[in-house]
Amino acid sequence: MSMEFLVATGIGWIVACGIYLLLRGRTFTVVLGLTLLGYAVNVFIFAMGRLWAGAPPIVIGDGPFADPLPQALVLTAIVIGFATTGFVIELALRSRHDNGSDHVDARPDAAQGAQGAGPAAAGPGTGGGQ
């Protein structure tokens, strides 16, 4: 199994998990989903410089070297992703504080029990599913 196959399936699996979490009804899982999605995208950017073993991202003599640009891009993306994740957590906390619920649609928690605890809790008709 080649390295490319492993990395590609790994990215795909993390994206799948990220999307599943993103579609849940509670803000905490949504934030986790966003974080996973961000990780997957960062690895994806990194892989766009192709996968190299033993190739530094600087020119040394005639030896092979990896593309430094995706590495620089990924750094920027990580920083931005970190900042936005911090913001979204704070926003989720404030939303919970002001609305009295950590449901993404700010549904009151009392309505939780009445509705089914389906696995996909993003639709307008379903509850939190926790």
Added chain:
Amino acid sequence: MVPALVPAALTQHLPVLVVLLPAFTAIALLLLGDHGGDAHGGHAHPRLQWARRIGLASVLLGLLLAAVAVAQAAGGVLAAYRVGDWPAPYGIVLVVDRLSAMMLLLTSLVAVPVLWYASGGWDAHGRYFHAMFQFQLMGLNGAFVTGDLFNLFVFFEVLLIASYVLMVHGQGGQRFKVGLHYVVLNLCASALFLVGVSLLYARTGTLNLADLALRVPMVAAPDAAVVKAAALVLLVVFGFKAALAPLSLWLPATYAAAAAPVAALFAIMTKVGVYAIVRVHGVVFGPEAGASAFTVEPVLLPLALLTCGVGVLGAMAAHTLERLVAWLTVASVGTILVGVGLFGSAGWAASLYYLANSTLVVAGLFLLAELVASQRGDAADRLEPAVPVAQPVLLGSMMLLAAASAAGLPPLPGFIGKLLMLEAASAHAWQAAIWTTLLGVGFLTLVGLARAGSLLFWHVRDDAPGSTAGASPKLVSATLALLAATVAMSVWAAPIQRYTARAAAQLLDREAYARAVLGEAGLGAQTTRPYRFPPAPGSASGAAPAGEGGK
């Protein structure tokens, strides 16, 4: 074209100044500190007074800079600014062409009245409003001048982060709930943006827009599939920002929940998406893109027509005035994108003219909606019979003017823009659909606004005492300024239309753009693709012709 009294250093550094000015103002405002008030007060606090002065001075200076940029660009100057003097495809490059200059001026034209309006009291309802406003302007200006796709992403993030904070300005549970949706959706869009950008980089080895425009045509048929996929991923991202159907459903809830001046400023934010579509899909994946030419054409035009329909139907069904205006924003974006989807200089010219007009009208309508709502007691902006407003003549005539312009009645610029667009579509294969939609949207917009207007101003309940307090002159003057700007667009329609026509023609001239950004040497140079250097086993077999120059 540029008056002689403008110093040469200013014109030379103009592309970076439009970004630095709001950036430094924002930092200064952060250092100045906040009035420390909560959601209710701090009106006369000296720090807030100073923040207002600094903010207003900065946006006025920004307006001046944007006017100089337009004057410079109107003369045909394509100003490329290499940050740190790094050569173009490698370093950061900022470019001001006619389209960028026009968008800068439009941003300033919206920002000045909106900030003036916000200084009438809205800025005291939360913390650091002025600093966030400037950061938002920095992101907007940066997105309009950047000459490379990754910096477009960075400036998108800057303007989005500022918009997240502005969105929840004034607070309240509803705003936090809608704000959370807005932030999460935008973060997903950002993730997709990065995927699209890196796919494009993987095949072409560059992210500079001028360089991309030269490299994308070189990608031959089998590999072009990857590049096309990248283009379509990016269309999802930009379409989401621009509220292109079916990705437009977030907009009405968000804009209706935001404070009026924030929503008015956001009117320009959807246009960033439109701008990016023109730059990337119009030019890079445009007529001369070889195997990837017209990648998005089969989807863009139908979706734009659908957006028009969705927007105007939403406006008909809206229960509040703010929601109605928000849906009209969607319909106007649809109309603009119909012009973009025509993929020709005539369509683009009409589109750009209509874009300028509709942004000003929508921003004015958002402010007007709040003025009306504040005089209707408990009913606020709900479309139901309520107490009469205190200033029926003033607000009513402003509403009439805005409605006529939004619906495209002559002699207002909305009419001119639509006429140009109908003309541009006259030989198109989709002519019937385009004409029907555009004319139908105009009619339904008029019906929707007439319904709202008659409910708000005529169906009044006389049994309840009306409010007597009129709006403050500051708020009225800000709203009037935006509406006056649309009338001015009608008065100076000929020069503006000439400008947008030239802007569209300049967009299609990829050679000149590349020459200005990359220099003569850059035209023939190959982008470095170090990872192709030794043909390593297992690494993807890059067949892009861009890879010869592996240094």
